[in-house]
Amino acid sequence: MPQDSGAMGIPIEIPGLNTIIPEIGEGRLVIVESGADPAKSFFVRRITLSALAAHLPVTFLTSRSRDEVRDQLSREGGRPPWEEGTTEIIEEDAIDDLKVYAGSGGFLAVDSFSYLTLELSGPHLARLLRGLRAVCHEKHTTVILATDRGMFEPRAEAVTAHLADGVIQFHAKEGPEGLIRYLRIPKWSDGRFIDRNIYYDFDGKRIAVDLRSRVL
DSSP states (O other), X not given: OOOOSSOOXXXXXXXXXXXXXXXXXXXXXXXXXXXXXXXXXXXXXXXXXXXXXXXXXXXXXXSSOHHHXXXXXXXXXXXXXXXXXXXXXXXXXXXXXXXXXXXXXXXXXXXXXXXXXXXXXXXXXXXXXXXXXXXXXXXXXXXXXXXXXXXXXHHHHHHHHHHOSEEEEEEEEEETTEEEEEEEEEEOTTSOOEEEEEEEEEOSSOEEEESSSOOO
16 A cells, blocks of 8 residues: 655544644544444544545545445545555454554544454553554554444543543533534643533534534
């Protein structure tokens, strides 16, 4: 898989959110967490499309159908967003190491990280993430790991957040007028702690961030 000639971060092309976190820096490891909410997977695919638009080599690891992911990226990207030799979509049932997937540089997305590592102990998970971080720094690979809230044991969840450079959490709760969606960014790579609930809406086709609304 060819390496991109220039070093760069991956822009977060979601209006509103990009004023808070403009990009995911090169070589960074970010956790994207939610409950049973399709907005998380949509967000991961949006970042994947941004990486493809930046001509980065992309590896997309999933526990679901490779063809399903390909179709979603094509539909949401408006055209087939990859070329042979620059993008790889891989189906897995379990993983115990990610260094091999991150060694090509560019961008690695794991859309079902908590499911694929379900059988790993806390120490094994820590070793996996430390090894992945080392490859990220060496190869300048940017990584997003999508996790499902409640699937990890509390210790494994703490290990994952501790070893990540950034954490984005998608939340949803019932309010007087229906479902309220908001996200939080409790940790980011520049050391900021963004202590606020950021309201957003999701219609299956786009994430619309509203920085004016206040979510309690």
